Amino acid sequence: MPSTSDPLALFNALLDTQALQYEFQPIADIGRASVLGYEALMRGPQGSALRSPEELLRAARSAGRLAELERAACLGAIAAFPRLGLPGKLFVNLSAPLIEHFALDHGRELLQHAHEAGLSPDRLVLELTEHERVEDADGLQVAMKVLAARGITLAIDDFGDGRSSLRLWVQLRPQIVKLDKYFVHGLQRDSRKLEVVRTVLRLAEVLGTPLVAEGIEDAAELAVLRDLGCDYAQGYYIGRPAAVPASSLSSAVLKVLGSAKISVLPTLSRRQRVGHSVDRLKMAAPAVAPDLASEELFRMFGANPDLHAVAVVTGGLPLGLVNRRDFVESYAQPFYRELNSRRPVRQFMNADPICAERSAPLDSLINVLAGEDQRYLHDGFIVTEEGRYVGVATGESLVRAVTELRIEAARHANPLTLLPGNIPVTEHIARLLDARTSFAACYFDLNNFKPYNDLYGYWRGDEMIKLAAEIVARHCDRMQDFVGHVGGDDFVVLFQSDDWAERCERIVAQFNREARRLFDVRELQQGGFHSEDRRGFRAFFPLTTIAVGEVAVSPGQFRDPEEVASAAAAAKKIAKLSPDGVHLAGIAMGVPRLATTSPPNASRLSPH
Structure with missing residues (x-):
């Protein structure tokens, strides 16, 4: 062959001699825990x-000579593969x-070529791999x-x-789609990647197409894909490319x-939805021109008792906002109406109102609540679409909506520790129960925390x-053990680690x-502290410790x-009375099933 210093000559010789x-590289069938097949990868001389x-x-x-x-x-791989005696496609x-x-x-x-090599058509998969955009999708569809129709699989x-x-x-x-390794x-x-893969898997189910996840490099990635219901897996963790690969999975x-x-x-972050945008607060309301006589605006407020403010608009663009209460109270002053009824409304408006796009997230208005100028909460604000007036909103509705968002967010993730809240904990318990796997539900709670906080x-x-x-x-395996913060000083850990009891003790x-x-120092020296109890009486409390109620779930x-x-909550209550702060409601003690009359929800995970 030509010298390796001339790559082009080397390539031509390589192709001409079919060298x-x-x-x-193996591809795993996740559900059957077996080899689905192997992807052929061409190589030049070693x-x-x-x-x-x-x-x-x-x-x-x-x-x-790309074609x-x-x-x-392609033809060389078809000839080489059967000689290895490997299973699958x-x-x-x-x-x-x-x-x-x-x-x-x-x-x-x-x-x-497949017949001569001893490879049946149903074992051959042609992968459409594009380095350039497909120009003739219709022609490719026909091909x-x-x-x-000849029994060849397309991917x-x-x-x-x-x-x-x-x-x-x-x-x-x-018949098969391979997901790019970036998402794996x-x-x-x-x-974010998790949500993308979930979405693609749902799409694959709708279209009836099995999915191969590429680029798997460790056990954790494979475990997640297994739990998500992915069909097939490929990557270095499954097996590296080799001239003679293994015929079975490791x-x-x-x-x-x-x-x-x-x-x-x-844990997925709370996603912005339509109900979480400024549009949720918008109220349709008439607008007025800046030259409208103030007497006309007074009549408009009289005819619309629910109208808290009116926007002053010209050419569809907002100029200012007139608050109903301030305007009407001014009109009630002696001689005010006689002196000002013909004056234009632009002289009575707030010329620097807050204008918020209807598609903007509610969180973008948090600074209004925290700002020193509370006039904006009193006046409300103008809602726009691409800068043009579409309605108004009240400060009261903003306060209420932001409060609701904060409550909802706390159910998903605790704002202090950023650990998952009630809803993710409940969802993970459901996953564990559906998988019919053994785990331990451990409820941690601080003793004497309220008086300490007081x-x-x-x-x-x-x-x-x-x-x-x-x-x-710190004492949990993040790949096996789910840690949740369900409110206040209450934590729930769903252990799958085999040594979960020892972890709790540590x-x-x-x-x-x-x-x-x-x-x-004073409280340490006396072994406790004085504070008010739940009835408001002064009392002495031991130093704050932690208790854990443990339930081994089969x-x-x-x-x-x-x-x-x-x-878990019942075990936690007993643990708080225990000298060592630990109570195991184990199977050996014959723990009964705890039926409840309340509907299934996350309420039992709230602090007790």
């Missing part, structure tokens, strides 16, 4: 400048033009139908990378796929709660030790999250 080499596929493709473009390279790689990458080329003779060339590669579009998926109707990498830590992969434990999914103030109280959250989370011991630094023991939460 391409191949490596094969140690040469053309070893990688990227360099081969670059040289092919320079030589004007020849693709064809040779062979996945081969092809561009749209080459798929159309192979369809011209109704797949005879492909089928002939794929021709090849599919779309790298869905979501910007080239493999949703339109191609719907129009071409492939770090999936277990990124709630023991590490089989352990993940066979595990009864479910992965802890990253004595030292909210800032020190918050520090105590944050210390508890930090210590609880949490109690460390917190009781470190919490002492949040007390003053498959089928509880019917719903409500029962689990009730059992």
Whole structure:
């Protein structure tokens, strides 16, 4: 062969002598815990400048022989794969033009090579891999139908990378779609990627197309995909490309796929919805021109008793806002009406009103509530669309809506610790119950926290709660154990770690030790502190400690999250009376099922 110093000459010789080499990467069937097949990856000579596929493709473009390279790689992989005696399907990458080329003779060339190599058509998968945009989707659709009729499977590669579009998926109707590795990498830590994958999986279900998740690099990513219901998986963790790959999945992969434990999914942030935009507050209201006589505006307010303010608008653009109460009260002054009835309303308006786009999130108006100028809460504000007037809103409705949002947000994530709140905890319990896996529901609560908070103030109280959250989370396996903050000084941990009981003991011991630094010397010396009890009487309290009620949950023991939460809360109450602050409501003690008459919801996870 030519010198490696001349890559182009080396490439031409390589292609002319059909000296391409191949490596094969396994693809796992997640549900069956077996090998689905292998993707063929072309390689140049070992140690040469053309070893990688990227360099081969670059040289092919320079030589004007890209189509020849693709064809040779496809047919060469078909010939090489059966010789390895590997199970499953062979996945081969092809561009749209080459798929159309192979369809011209109704797949005879492909089928002939497959027959000679001993590969049946139903084991061959052609992956549409596009480095350029598909120009003739209709022609490609016809070609794929021709090849599919001969028993060949068609797939779309790298869905979501910007080239493999949703339109191609719907129009071409492939039998398999491969999800781009970007969305898989770090999936277990990124709630945005998690939501994207969930959405694509729902789409795959609607379109009846199994999904291959590419780029899996560790057990955590595979576990999440398994729990989400993904069909197939590919990546270095499943198996690296090799000239002679293993014929079965590794023991590490089989352990993940066979595990009864479910992965802890990253908590999704509260999404902005239509009801969470300024449009939610908008009230349709008439507007007036700046030159309108004030007497006319007075009559308008009289005819519309529910109108709290009127916008002054010209050419559709807001100029100011006239508050009803201020205007009417002024008119009630002696001689005011006689002196001002003919004056234009622009002389009575607030010329610097707040204008908010109807699509803007409500959170964008938080500064109005926190600002020193409370006139804006009194006057209300103008709602616009692309800068043009569409209505008005009251300060009262803004306060109410923001309060509701804060309450809802706290149910999803505690604002102090940012740990998941009631709703995510309840959802995770439901996942554990549905998976019929064993776990431990442990309810942590601080002893004597309220009197501590009353004595030292909210800032020190918050520090105590944050210390508890930090210590609880530190002793949990973030991939197996779900940590939730369900309000005040109450935490719930759903353990799947086998040593969960020891972890709870370490949490109690460390917190009781470190919490002492949040007390003053006098309280430490006397072993407690004086504060008011719940009835308002002065009393002495021991130093703040943490208690944990533990419930070991076995498959089928509880019917719903409500029962689990009730059992954990009951165990916590007993733990708070225990000398060591720990109470295990174990199966060995014959814990009864705790039926309730209240409907299933997250209420049992609120502080007790």
